[in-house]
Amino acid sequence: MSDGINSDFEVDLGNEEKDQDRFSEDDEQESLDSDAELQVALQSGLLKPGLNVELPATEPAIYEKEKINDLASKLQERNLEWLERMDVTCEPLETSECIKNEKILEAIQSNDLVNDDFKRELTFFGQAQAAAGIALPKLRSLGLRTERPTDYMAEMAKSDDHMKKVRERLLSKTKTAERVEKIRKLRDAKKFAKKVQLEKEKAKLIEKKALVDKVDQVRKGKSKDLSFLDEDALSGRKTIDLTDKVVTKALLRNQKESSVVKKKRNKLREARDLKYGHGGKKRNKKRNDKASFNAPSFKAGQGKNKQKTSVGKGSAKGKNKR
Amino acid sequence: MPAEDLVIEDPTHPTKKKALRWKRKTRVLILCSRRVDYRSRHLSKNLMRLLPHSKGDSKFDRKRGLTDINDMAEIKNCSKVLYFEAHKLKDVFLYMNDTHIGVAAVFLLHNVCTMEELKLTGNCLKSSRALLSFGAQFDREPHLRLFKELFVSVFSTPVAHPKSQPFIDHVFTFTLVDDKIWFRNYQILPEQAGLAEVGPRMVLEPVKIFDGSFTGEVIYKNPLYRTPNALRRFEKLQKQKKSYNRLVEHIATKTKKKKRAALFNFDQDADFIFEDN
Numbered sequence: 001m002s003d004g005i006n007s008d009f010e011v012d013l014g015n016e017e018k019d020q021d022r023f024s025e026d027d028e029q030e031s032l033d034s035d036a037e038l039q040v041a042l043q044s045g046l047l048k049p050g051l052n053v054e055l056p057a058t059e060p061a062i063y064e065k066e067k068i069n070d071l072a073s074k075l076q077e078r079n080l081e082w083l084e085r086m087d088v089t090c091e092p093l094e095t096s097e098c099i100k101n102e103k104i105l106e107a108i109q110s111n112d113l114v115n116d117d118f119k120r121e122l123t124f125f126g127q128a129q130a131a132a133g134i135a136l137p138k139l140r141s142l143g144l145r146t147e148r149p150t151d152y153m154a155e156m157a158k159s160d161d162h163m164k165k166v167r168e169r170l171l172s173k174t175k176t177a178e179r180v181e182k183i184r185k186l187r188d189a190k191k192f193a194k195k196v197q198l199e200k201e202k203a204k205l206i207e208k209k210a211l212v213d214k215v216d217q218v219r220k221g222k223s224k225d226l227s228f229l230d231e232d233a234l235s236g237r238k239t240i241d242l243t244d245k246v247v248t249k250a251l252l253r254n255q256k257e258s259s260v261v262k263k264k265r266n267k268l269r270e271a272r273d274l275k276y277g278h279g280g281k282k283r284n285k286k287r288n289d290k291a292s293f294n295a296p297s298f299k300a301g302q303g304k305n306k307q308k309t310s311v312g313k314g315s316a317k318g319k320n321k322r
Numbered sequence: 323m324p325a326e327d328l329v330i331e332d333p334t335h336p337t338k339k340k341a342l343r344w345k346r347k348t349r350v351l352i353l354c355s356r357r358v359d360y361r362s363r364h365l366s367k368n369l370m371r372l373l374p375h376s377k378g379d380s381k382f383d384r385k386r387g388l389t390d391i392n393d394m395a396e397i398k399n400c401s402k403v404l405y406f407e408a409h410k411l412k413d414v415f416l417y418m419n420d421t422h423i424g425v426a427a428v429f430l431l432h433n434v435c436t437m438e439e440l441k442l443t444g445n446c447l448k449s450s451r452a453l454l455s456f457g458a459q460f461d462r463e464p465h466l467r468l469f470k471e472l473f474v475s476v477f478s479t480p481v482a483h484p485k486s487q488p489f490i491d492h493v494f495t496f497t498l499v500d501d502k503i504w505f506r507n508y509q510i511l512p513e514q515a516g517l518a519e520v521g522p523r524m525v526l527e528p529v530k531i532f533d534g535s536f537t538g539e540v541i542y543k544n545p546l547y548r549t550p551n552a553l554r555r556f557e558k559l560q561k562q563k564k565s566y567n568r569l570v571e572h573i574a575t576k577t578k579k580k581k582r583a584a585l586f587n588f589d590q591d592a593d594f595i596f597e598d599n
Contacts, residue, residue, distance in 0.1 A: 061543050061544070061545035062540050062541065062542060062543040063465070063541075063542055063543070064541040064542070065464055067533065067541045068464045068465050068467075068468050068531065068541055068542060069464050069467075069468075071423065071424075071425050071468055071531075071533075071541075072464065072467045072468040072470075072471050074423050075420065075423060075425065075468070075471035075472060075474075075475055076471050078346075078348075078423070078475060081481075083481055084346055084478065084480060084481055085454070085474050085478050086451060086452070086453050086454055086478055086490075087453075087454035087455070087456060087470075087474050087478065088453065088454070088455050088456070089455075089456040089457070089458060089460055089461055089470070090455070090456075090458060091457075091458045092457070092497075113499050113500070114499065114500045120499060120504075123497065123499075124495050124497055124504065124506045125508070125517060127455050127457060127495050127497055128455050128493045128495045128506070128508045128517055129515055129517060130455070131453060131454075131455030131493055131495070132453065132455075132493055132510050132515065132517070133515065135453050136453075136490070136510070139490060144488075144490070145488065145489060146489060146490045146491075146510075147489060147491075147512050148447065148489040148491055148512075152489070154447055154448070154487055155447075155448045155449075156445050156446065156447060156448055157371055157372060157437060157445060157446050157447065157448045157520060158437060158445045158520070162438070163445055165440060166440050166442075166443050169440050170443070
């Protein structure tokens, strides 16, 4: 009896072979390994169930050392003087010498050149710098000028137009970054200002309420103390005396009222409702007549320019035009 | 011949320039085959721009046979050839030849970036002589040494070439990473050892070295190289394998469920649960 649920159910190999006929690529390989071998491999875990694909076969490598060396030497004979070749073979500079920023240095600790693009480019950079460091002094000692003077105008590899585009691109990058920063700061400042303003207004309301209540009390005859009307008490009172019962009552009342959110009234919406609202058929509502033509449009009072400037002979419109 | 003999000691001498004569008359023929993609075509144009000792030619039809390129080089008096050959509009091979000595190195081109990319911010003189920088690995193996000598002969502008400009303001770097040769071009900034990348960029994967220019036997074959076609086929099969394996797993889970259900139902007909499989 089999182990039942606990055993690993393996796929019937018969099905596999049928499907594998589709992939003629592997036909030859299958015929080489016998079924028994395949089963053993499958059980031991060398082969996983399913289609196994072999890597494309590599042809045997050819390496004829003497001929290679011979050719290399022949080529070298032709490039004998160092000044003609101007080549430097060296190890790249350490990345710490290329980059002075410590934060970036910490980020690039990996030694994986294949996958780490940044590290790889840095090694190329380091190699170029090392080579320049060796070769340029050498060239200078031979009497050759290596630096191009600022007044030497010559054709460059990239045209001036192209370099202009490059510069513009860099500039636009910095500009967008700055703009984003600015907007973020403005937004934060607005939020903060709003907060402060709200608190100020609340405090004002509370004070007003407290004052009104005290006046009422005196009017109703509950108290005869008029000290709250004194000049120094009214003006410049920034702190609220919480021990005062009247003040606390006003505070509580204020809190209840402020919990109700005010709806923002859209003037445009209101104007439209006025014209098109209140049910019924809208006959001729969207047609102009003399009055509606001369009346300002819905958005007239919205923007900064609240008045329509009439150029020339004044506002001769519609039937007045004749 | 030591380099000191070429130059008068006194650098302020007015006739210093005349002391350097154009002696090494190497020229490079830069060619593309037909149906080469735009990036490789621009790369060849960039190289023609950067190498004053180069000459361009019209697109070459592969059907003519590669040995015709040797004749074209002969006509134009070029000893070196850089030939970009495109296969299937996808893969571009670079042949770097010396027709006089008889060497041909074939590379598969990867990751081409031309000078026109806006991310490459450096600029250099159009025909100034370049400094060549090789990684230390190039001295360690014979075939790498051969590559190095080939690069030097092709990319180094001869001294006092009539089209060349006097100052040295850019470096070509060749580095071996991941068994491929990475090419970069940097501008040497006048400030403190600064560099800016000018471009172009390319990665050369060595394929073969031949004993003659577009002829001859293979003397070096890269053991790690696989043809792009084979790689694409492999990827395709992997994808098929994925769907096939999913099907196989589906069947496996189905039989599993069946067997389990059968066990609990104590079905008389479910003899297959006792089969050894």
